[in-house]
Amino acid sequence: MTERADQFSITLAQLNPTVGDVAGNATKVRAARARARADGADLVVLSELFIAGYPPEDLVLKPAFQSACRAAVEELARETADGGPAVLVGTPWVDDGKLYNACVFLDEGRIAAIRYKVNLPNYGVFDEKRVFARGPASGPVAIRGVRVGVPICEDTWLEESAEYENIVECLAETGAEILVVPNGSPYARGKADIRLSVSVARVTESGLPLVYLNQVGGQDELVFDGASFALNADLSVAAQLPAFEESITTLRWKREAGGWRCNGPVASVLDDDKADYAACVLGLRDYVGKNGFPGVLLGVSGGIDSALCAAIAVDALGADR
Known part of the structure; x- marks a missing residue:
């Protein structure tokens, strides 16, 4: 049985991937992990579909590209045998003939767990139902003695309905202690307030602290502003990363009577x-x-x-x- 941890350090890698540049994106993962290791972190987190770049559109339908992403992830997994931080990174993933928007957990030289995006957005600039299969709802991932829930982007965004499963509720009921949410959320005026209100609703429902990691950078007509943040279970801001620039920041969480808590850096954000x-x-x-x-x-x-x-x-x- 894994020993219960009382401290847990998460490095947020708010970085700028390039769609299609699998090798370059994997290099960014390595650099972020090296920083996380220097900071003594337990885990480094990267954004949604980071290995492919986001949004990859029809590129993910090409078998050669799917294989390239898988090979890059497997190589990164092998590198975690060095005893350094574990890695959570987004990638397209084929399982049993179906293509998923996945987040893989890499630790101790292997792919230790995989979580799939359940709720696929199909509005505005998003058309994920066209290219990805809907994943099953899953419980938290055990990372260094901490049960981490990994809802992917849209899995936190909308209320439960006939179309949408309440993934956060499922994670809370199955023992998650912290929610870590990888995102590919494009910028629009006022979007930061919307993200915060959505996350506040999920924290209120679950009683769990939440880490919201967003990518940064431009891709065709979209711009991703980063502006990642974390909330404590009492809804106080645990950390705020800058907007429109890359940032690698390590957050140190401590287990208290009411659960996990962090007092990290709070950057000012443009509006x-x-x-x-x-x-x-x-x-x-x-x-x-x-x-x-x-x-x-x-x-x-x-x-x-x-x-x-x-x-x-x-x-x-x-x-x-």
């Missing part, structure tokens, strides 16, 4: 016009960089819109590009 501008800058930078373009060409009329576009381009790429 309204400043956040919109930061999203434009990040989106342009990644669109140019991830597509390998040398720079951009601007036709400037002298109007306010041209001036704004020029300012965004300079802030994103530098004046020389």
Whole structure:
């Protein structure tokens, strides 16, 4: 039987994956794990479908890409035999002929557990029902003496209905002590408040602390703002990571009479016009960089819109590009 832990350190790797760059994304996992190890962390967490990059769209339907993601995960799993931190990382995963949006738990040189996304979004920019199979509801994962629930993104977002299972309730009933939620949640004005209210509702229902890890970066027309956070069971903010930039932050949780609690760093987060501008800058930078373009060409009329576009381009790429 695993000994009960009284301290638990989680490294949040709020990073910028590139869709299709399996090797590059795996390299980012290794770098994050090295930081986590230096911090003495038990676990390092990466965002939804990180190995593939998010959203991978039809790329995940290609068998060669599925195999590349699996091979990268298996290699990362073998590397955890060194006694360092365990890893929770998102990846597409084929099981019994079905393709899932999965989060794999890597520890002691092996794939120790796999959790599948149950509630697949099918609205707005999301069409996951088209490419992924619905996973089964599962209980928590035992990580270094702590039972960690791993609902994936949409599994925390909507109330229970005929279409949606209450995954958080299932995890609470099966003994979860902390909820760790990997996300690929794109930016929109006011989105941070919506995420917080959704998470507050899940903490209130379950009585469990919650770690919300979001990716950062631009992908086509979407921008992911990061702005990851954690809530204690009493709804106080345990930590807040910055928005629109990569961040690797280790949170140290302690078991108290009422459960797990953390007092981590709280960064200030941009909102309204400043956040919109930061999203434009990040989106342009990644669109140019991830597509390998040398720079951009601007036709400037002298109007306010041209001036704004020029300012965004300079802030994103530098004046020389």
